């Protein structure tokens with residue numbers, strides 16, 4: 457396992473951008489300029505990924521981009537756009553942010569590539585490969601040689617594959633928009649009752665994460681993630697950014713809040729668990745009544761439930777972790793409902809297969825493939841068996857969560 461290409465130096469990398477198709481030009485997008493951020497928002501809102509039936513499209517909000525594109529260490533040059541020379545219209549985009557990965561214990565200084573988008577009218581002009589080569593050049597110029605990215609499509613050799621899982625919250629609305637339906641032998645009222653959730657959370661000591669919790673929650677995550685083979689390593693500043701958001705001022709139940717993070721503080725003031733989820737709505741295309749689907753995505757979490765066991769894979773340790781995580785993420789679904797989300801999404805990564813069934817996360821028909829650029833690694837199990845069902849025995853060895 458290890459880098460594929462021979463180690464190169466930044467000075468070996470061309471200083472100039474790749475040639476661009478005639479009527480277009482490269483344009484580094486200044487995401488701190490509201491007008492240019494608006495260009496990115498509009499391009500993705502109208503041209504980014506849709507589900508396979510083209511019923512929904514991702515609706516990344518402006519606040520989401522501020523959070524996702526400006527973590528500590530972000531670089532202006534890594535928000536790469538393509539504009540029409542004559543009009544300045546933004547017609548393509550790709551971004552990179554720095555990330556410290558560890559693959560089976562080896563540090564791999566990387567970037568995370570995200571938001572690759574080409575305008576619908578410019579598809580099949582081979583623009584995507586040019587965008588990927590250009591952002592690779594810009595990243596190499598800053599002495600980074602590896603990248604992590606995900607895609608629904610299967611490309612050569614994913615390092616891991618996880619399955620989509622969905623926990624309906626507002627079942628009636630999901631049926632209205634065609635995301636769920638009444639299974640044979642059931643009625644709609646029975647489905648609404650099956651997914652009903654209490655108004656209040658159950659875990660004592662549960663509260664929103666605050667700046668003062670960062671050190672303890674980060675230490676807990678590092679210890680909890682020890683057993684995973686693909687993990688993201690956070691500095692304190694990065695942890696604060698990803699879990700507290702860019703400004704804590706956003707009021708808690710403010711609809712514009714992107715990241716929701718909670719800790720469990722025990723009677724001695726110790727942080728024993730934390731979890732987080734982010735809000736990323738879908739635009740509902742072509743529906744008379746519903747224009748948007750509120751969606752929560754399970755993000756990072758950690759628990760000390762199995763720390764006391766010498767063998768964290770023993771049946772007792774697994775049972776203790778399963779019980780604790782089912783209670784924790786059960787509360788997360790209740791909080792997602794309070795945040796007006798219609799469905800709560802999770803993958804089969806982390807230890808999620810311990811609670812997906814108990815919490816009524818149904819398996820989705822989507823899969824998320826993880827790719828590591830310029831790094832050869834043996835596959836990491838993604839929490840699914842060969843028949844694509846949840847692997848509750850082995851669980852997964854994927855600790856990293858991509859937006």
Ligand SMILES: Cc1c(C(=O)c2nccn2C)oc2cccc(OCCCNCc3cccnc3)c12
Pocket residue numbers: 505507512606607608619620621622635738751753799801802803820822824858859
């Ligand atoms: C996307 C997504 C969906 C849906 O498509 C969906 N949910 C409700 C209705 N629909 C159609 O369901 C998921 C469950 C777990 C993780 C997920 O995504 C994990 C993070 C994905 N971000 C990376 C990405 C972006 C674009 C395309 N693929 C992957 C998803």
